[in-house]
Amino acid sequence: MSSWETVIGLEIHAQLATKSKIFSASATAFGAPPNTQANLVDLAYPGVLPVLNAEAVRMAVKFGLAIGATVAHRSVFARKNYFYPDLPKGYQISQYELPVVARGSLTVMLDDGTVKNIGITRAHLEEDAGKSLHEGLANATGIDLNRAGTPLLEIVSEPDMRSAKEAVAYMKKIHTLVRYLEICDGNMQEGSFRCDANVSVRPKGREKFGTRAEIKNLNSFRFVEKAIQYEIARQIELIESGGTVVQETRLYDSDKDETRSMRSKEEANDYRYFPDPDLLPLEINSAFIEAVRATLPELPDEKAARFAKEFALSAYDAGVLCASRELAAYFESVVSGVGAGHAKLAANWVMGELSSALNRDNVDVGSSRVKSSQLTGLLLRIVDATISGKIAKEVFEAMWSEGKPADAIIEAKGLRQITDSGAIEAVIDAVIAANPKQLADYRAGKDKLFGFFVGQVMKATAGKANPAQLNELLKTKLDGVKHA
């Protein structure tokens, strides 16, 4: 309904990639047998106390700097009190009134190329809870506390997004950023990057926000988009049929593609936040901040801007190439091999063939079966006209499946381009001779038949005729006039 406007805010929980937990010296590695990475502090034994991990603080500050936020010189840890079996202390150590990172922002590029600035209200440090497992336990739940105490950075956006697509673009940007900064591995399957979406609708033009519903624990870009779309439709339908939206927490069911109310969190929780007396105020001075600033890599936006300028790429293409640091590095490596003058060629191949192959085989750039040096080798053969672009695609597929370099495959399959004018002319002559009617039609004015002849020559040469030479020679032969 075009008379409705959607308002969306996202809360993203990024697990920080520290070796040990935020308040204890237990390991954070994923996948260990249950409760083998849960020490007395994680288990909330009587008498234990938390001690803060320096690296978690550095990572939070790094994030703050990357989004242009103010890093608080003084921030406070607070207890969020509630009972749940995966929360052993009966409270979560988090930050409430004074978070470590205050207001920042991020620019996001949508699919259509438009650019939007999304505000980030705050980011704060907190600890993750354990896991509840239901399989194999009759009428019971098993609690694994390995994850309890893993550091989280909770990133809260302003309610600046107006569509599911905007929300996904923002989420992807944050995902890219935390991986660039090497503060989070972004592995959504393993739960290192989770998203809650706050969704509300309001009549267009009205300033006041509508009541929002919170959709929890969305762990893929696709689910975020679908869940938000469903929720928007649900809320609009509800209001239009005379109902009111209830402020509540909902879960997304990906099988049924719907959101539903969470039973256990029906009642509003009174978290009784108060400053944690076991932890002193966190003080971060300028020296600390500058030391972290010195470790910032070239950020995605900076890199994309540089690519666009240095390599004359469109903003969109530059953005795609910079979606991951590894992909950008791969691209730059190829460009340095083929020369900046062929950057567009490199960009097309990295965004095209390479990315398709990576997606198809579900591997990341680091595990690519064609290394950047190898792709460079292939592109150089296009540049020096050993093979045409079309043939190169064939070669690439073979490189991917056989793991061999371009030259070896070109040789083995005899795919060298034919660049000998004489040889091409001979084939042209043969084709013309074999197709007198088309020749007559062409000379009578059917220019489109040029393509027919090109196709015939390519077929006869198994696609190896150099296209540029072919075009020139063919035109001369067909027109009977030599073109300069």
Next chain:
Amino acid sequence: MLHNLNIGELADRLAKRQISSVELTRHFLGRIERLNPALNAFITLTPERAMQDAESADRLLAGGERGPLLGIPLIHKDIFCTDGVRTSCGSRMLDNFVAPYDATVVARLKAAGTVMLGKSNMDEFAMGSSNETSYYGPVRNPWNTAKVPGGSSGGSAAATAARLTPFATGTDTGGSIRQPAALTGVTGLKPTYGRVSRYGLVAFASSLDQAGVFARSAADASAVLQVMAGFDPLDSTSVDAPVPDYSAALGAPLKGLKIGLLREFFEGLEARNAGLIQDALKIYRSLGAETLEVSLPHLPLSVPTYYVVAPAECSSNLSRFDGVRFGYRCSNPKDLADLYTRSRGEGFGAEVKRRIMTGTYVLSAGYFDAYYLKAQKVRRLITDDFRAAFAKVDLVISPTTPTPAFDIGAKMHDPVTMYLNDIYTIGANLAGLPGVSLPCGFVDELPMGLQLVGPHFAEAKLLNAAHQFQQATDWHRRAPRGYE
């Protein structure tokens, strides 16, 4: 008699091999067997472990090893986690809990070669001023077994007074070392907040709890504090400040020492109590000290302040007792809610539940500002009052308690009546200041104590002032009849 020797004398005889630690330990174990039943000062006795500790100490002594506490027996308040030994906190909730680790304080005293006789009885989770809330029954005052010994460290106090141990550890959150020390005629020291590690001390109120010691003299207390004090990386609130030589400071003359008499404490003070303090002041003046009056105008608000802050913190600290990972679990829980509410409802006693509920209330939405926030502001005013006083005087003096020991059962009808026992001691906890109670006379044949409070980290001066008083008087040498 061995049990009337002070720690220095015992260490001397052990060093000279005039007695062995095993003999000394047997002596105390024998007294405990005979005399403890009338007092109920213990929750867990560890005779086998004591003999092992004693044998190990004797081996070290035979090898030439020496140390001020080597081979000396002690008792730990049952709030300190002791590896492999039940740690109950005086509660049904932890009746079956065997701690899997040693508190830092326990580890340090163990490393100094002490011998653990057992774990002493206490008010449940340190909440009480009479040792009547223990799941294991009340402790009786050796001076009159119809009377309370004070609390929450009633067992440690009674056992020290009864000469069942040379010294005992305790904890003090609102007076739980100083008050029972006064009521049982022994010396009780609460160090500065952060001076002694809280790691392994089952938390009641995290910003108020401190571990300390009961002994029969300031000199003995110095020797113990020397081992207990010091920075602990496992406790974020532990202060990294050098530990002075407390014993060396004991002998300093008091000339020029300025002692402040707290005006607010003398208004309405019962005449005989006031008389004892005036007598004490005369002695201090004869030792060269100057006495002046100081006013801490906000001090009368210290009890209501404490009874907001301490319950607030404890309501959160005790949430971990939920029947899931350790401790009491109700039988046949029908669902998760039942597991929680009945394990906690049945596992905790009434006073603990009252304080948890008070704390939950003062932190809850709508009440937080009026109670918790307000109390923390008043806390600062009280702290500022002390700071202003210490600009004029070195120490402040007051009675430790308003009355001598009362009858068991006399004050259990109304919690607030019980709370007012802490009126003189609470201020030091709110401000994090060190305080010591030492015997200063008798009222109705029951011991009374005077309290000295100093600025942060002034333990040496406190102990010096206490020691000099004890050189000039012999109240601290009196033993209850039947326990000499």
Next chain:
Amino acid sequence: MSLTRQDVEKIAHLARLSITEQEMPVYVTSLSSIVNFVDELSQADVGTVLPMAHPLDGQHQRLRADEVTERDHHEKFQLNAPAVAAGLYVVPRVID
């Protein structure tokens, strides 16, 4: 200020404490008495003073190096657990 039975029920629920029918009036009385007592604080004039969460001013949080120093002791720890299965702590079924 007196608390009502409803107040006490709400607090007991937040704190996950079961209170029997017999105990309830006793708790209502004693909690009301305590709240009445601490209400004295409402008369205090605190001006613009900041709340004090820690008794020692000017201290700040120490940072620990990011190192794993803990090993697996779950068997020892789980000796204390009321119910364990396949290394997991078992509770009645949690429904989301």
